[in-house]
């Protein structure tokens with residue numbers, strides 16, 4: 250059967266599951282047979298190097314650089330991403346064209362019922378500067394150690410006793426069929442990463458056919474919220490390794506954006522919110538407000 254569309258994806262179990270969700274949505278929207286959408290697995294630097302903190306191996310673009318290349322060289326028609334891992338600033342020739350309906354945005358704690366219930370001095374594994382900062386803000390006595398690898402690797406490290414607890418996104422656990430694993434933390438207690446729980450699809454700017462094809466599966470509310478969260482990052486000069494949490498919600502035409510910036514040792518922070526009908530404006534104003542009120546140790550982490 251002829252191929253209608255080529256979807257590029259990373260090769261991790263979560264990435265493959267998300268790519269299959271996009272394939273299924275495209276097939277349902279266009280009446281295509283599943284075999285007419287090819288899943289093209291692209292290996293990324295971030296997948297190859299599992300043993301060092303991300304910041305050490307170059308930080309930015311680890312997950313998307315190879316997918317960007319494949320997209321720009323027309324090996325694929327679209328790339329599927331966890332929006333949380335997509336750099337704030339994208340190449341000019343690539344655009345985010347659609348997002349699937351957002352899943353559970355919360356983090357789940359695995360290894361204890363609540364952060365407060367962790368024993369004094371407990372070791373918690375995470376490689377996310379945001380989670381590290383939020384944990385230490387709540388519990389300065391905790392010892393946070395680097396925990397990398399895909400979801401299964403992290404759960405295996407936990408089972409092997411490398412840490413007493415870890416935090417993972419509910420969305421990833423649920424998509425991997427691990428819906429019973431861990432306890433969700435309310436967003437009031439731990440605000441998630443910008444774009445957490447959202448799967449996005451990118452196409453080449455010039456490829457109008459691909460843009461039309463994927464527009465059919467866009468969830469506009471998810472796209473509006475994630476765009477506002479990403480605009481906040483852009484105004485802060487932040488990326489997915491910055492200790493920033495942000496979450497937008499839509500009520501009718503009104504968008505509410507909440508955010509916090511935290512020093513990585515959890516000792517200082519600033520939080521705030523804004524609302525309006527223009528998400529880009531809400532994000533710009535909230536970023537300026539947060540930077541103006543941020544303690545110096547927090548402000549210096551950002552280069553707007």
Ligand SMILES: NCc1[nH]cc(CCC(=O)O)c1CC(=O)O
Nearest residue numbers: 331333417418420421445446447
């Ligand atoms: N940085 C890794 C990553 N990127 C997206 C998800 C989960 C899925 C999502 O947030 O949509 C995860 C794993 C995690 O944070 O637990």
